[in-house]
Amino acid sequence: MINDTTLKNLINKYTPGPALREQQRQDDCQEREQPALLIIDDDPSLRRGLASFFSHQYQIHCCADGPSGLTALEAHPVHCVILDIKMQGMDGFSVHKAIRKRAPHLPIIFHTAFQSEHDLKAIINSYAPFGYIDKGDDDERLPTLVAQAVAHHERHLARNHSYQQAVTELDRQRRDNRVLRQQFSLDYRFGGIVGTSAKTQQAIELCKRASSTDITVFIQGESGTGKELFSRAIHANSRRADRPFVVQNCAALADELLHSELFGHVKGAFTGAIADKKGLFETASGGTVFLDEVTDMPAAMQTSLLRVLEEGEIKPLGSNRVRQVDVRIISASNRPLQQAVEEQRFREDLYYRLNVFPVLLPPLRERREDIGLLIKYFLEENNSIRPSVVTMAKEARQCFDRYDFPGNIRELRNALQRALVMVDQGDTIELEHLAEPIYSPGATPAAERQYQGTLHEMVAAFEKDIITASYGAHQGNKSRTAKALGLSRAGLQNKLERYQISPLHSS
CATH class of the missing domain: 3.40.50.2300 (Response regulator)
Known part of the structure; x- marks a missing residue:
């Protein structure tokens, strides 16, 4: 007191x-x-x-x-x-x-x-x-x-009020992003993949099963068959759907640049590295990384990718510090992984890590019953180019049905876009609006040619025919040919040299 x-x-x-x-x-x-x-x-x-x-x-x-x-x-x-x-x-x-x-x-x-x-x-x-x-x-x-x-x-x-406002705004943005992602992912739901053929439905069913787990998926298919579309559908239907989906073409960059793109780099790691940079694996943490043309990945990168699959670890270029990542890997190639292993261009241990759940996408010539559906789909999609064009003449449609589409769905889409631009009046795509090689009366479909030899020899011969046809259709223009076939320009050049294809051979 x-x-x-x-x-x-x-x-x-x-x-x-x-x-x-x-x-x-x-x-x-x-x-x-x-x-x-x-x-x-x-x-x-x-x-x-x-x-x-x-x-x-x-x-x-x-x-x-x-x-x-x-x-x-x-x-x-x-x-x-x-x-x-x-x-x-x-x-x-x-x-x-x-x-x-x-x-x-x-x-x-x-x-x-x-x-x-x-x-x-x-x-x-x-x-x-x-x-x-x-x-x-x-x-x-x-x-x-x-x-x-x-x-x-x-x-x-x-400070707490500002923090709460920031949290509230972040929650709002997350809700908005979730709605946008859900709306965006509708384009990649399995119901949005066009095709009723047995082979298409079989591929869809496999991808549905893969999407319910985090299993590593390898998608094999020729260029233009929709490998990225299917991989996006797997991601959109998985538990990682609200996390990032990133894409990298492994044939598009040199070894050092590809390493930097996938795993990041630290400042000073190479000339021009003026700041630290996160790689795609860190950017996609919690989500999915889609590696296209994985069989063209440089040998040094294959070792790093194996580390990601086994330990979930990455090491940025120029750094000694290992970082943990949580990503799902979906890879793809237009050639079988096993073939790349046998040619000693691909690590066998990485092959077993990537080829856990293989999915084979059929080329368009093996699912011709889907061509009509695809034409209808792309015509509706391209209404912004020529809104009045809604039909295709019978003769023009027969040309599409006969053609083998070595560039597959991508080539079909490009051919339709070109035809839509060529329509001057009326609302129908006529024979005159088609470009070669779609309109080529004397051409023999590749599906009717006979190939002999071992499986690898026949696959190589078939690939050569596809590249030759596309190279000729684009008048020897490598950039347009590469784009039509879904290849990098360097990847196309390698194939042209391997098969000794020149504009003369393709004419």
């Missing part, structure tokens, strides 16, 4: 005079939200004095003991607590601990008549209050300390 003289000084000190009471009246007339103080003290005279002094500037909540103080804290927003330590029943230390559990950032000022400096240091070290004022201390530190505590808490609330 404190003596009468000290109590009188405290009451006089914290009791406002006439001028202060007038200011308080004026402030009360102003409609503004005031910060709130919670005063917890078992001395009624001291509570009244503190409440009277601070009420002109703050909302005041007074409590005579710890339990009622904690109840008030639950009922009212508070910016600062003035807490007595020596109280009957629940002392200030216990109240402090309880407040910290409820409001860890709320400033607490110990206000009590206490013991020695040694005890004071022990209290500060153990409880770390915002401040400490001795009831017998006759200076002006309490109002200043309260103002500092209130300002400190208001800054915290402002």
Whole structure:
């Protein structure tokens, strides 16, 4: 307990005079939200004095003991607590601990008549209050300390409000993105893959089964058969659908650039690396990475890819630090993986890691019953080019039915786009609107040619015929041929040299 003289000084000190009471009246007339103080003290005279002094500037909540103080804290927003330590029943230390559990950032000022400096240091070290004022201390530190505590808490609330606004905005954006992704993924649902042929439906069924797990998928199919479309459908129907889907053509970049693109690099790793860069595997964390033309991946990269599949680890170019990633890998190629292994261009251990769940996409010449559906689909899709074009003449349609489409669905789509541009009047695509080699009366479909030799020899001969036909159809233009076949220009050049194909041979 404190003596009468000290109590009188405290009451006089914290009791406002006439001028202060007038200011308080004026402030009360102003409609503004005031910060709130919670005063917890078992001395009624001291509570009244503190409440009277601070009420002109703050909302005041007074409590005579710890339990009622904690109840008030639950009922009212508070910016600062003035807490007595020596109280009957629940002392200030216990109240402090309880407040910290409820409001860890709320400033607490110990206000009590206490013991020695040694005890004071022990209290500060153990409880770390915002401040400490001795009831017998006759200076002006309490109002200043309260103002500092209130300002400190208001800054915290402002930061927290900004944080909550940011969290709310992020949640909104995530919801919007989820809706957009769901809408976007509708284009890649299995129902959106055009084709009713038995081989198409078989491929769709396999991909449906693969999408229900995280199994590693290898999609084999000629260029233009829709390998990326099927891989997107697998991703869109998987548990990773709301995470990124990234694509990389392994034949499109040199070894060092491909490593940087997939695994990232650190600043200074090579000339031009002016900053750290995340690779696609990190960017797609939680999602799916689609590696197209994986059989053309350089040998050094195959080792790094094997590490991802076995350990889920990547190492950026120029870095010694290993990073963990969580990605699903879907790979694809226009040639069998086994063939690349036998030709010693592909690691056998990587082959077993990638070829866990193989899916074979049929070429368009083996699913001719789907050509009509594809024509209808692409005509509707390309209405923005020629909205009036809605039909195709019988003779033109027969040309599409006879043609083997070495570039598969991609070539069919390009042929239709070209025909749509060529239509000058009317709403029907006629024979005259078709370009070679679609309109080539004397041509023999590749499907009717006979191939002899081993399987690999026949596949090579067939591939050569496809490339030769497409190269000739594009008048020896490598860029257009590569695009039609879904190859990089470098990949096409390698095949032209391997099969000794020239514009003369393809004419």
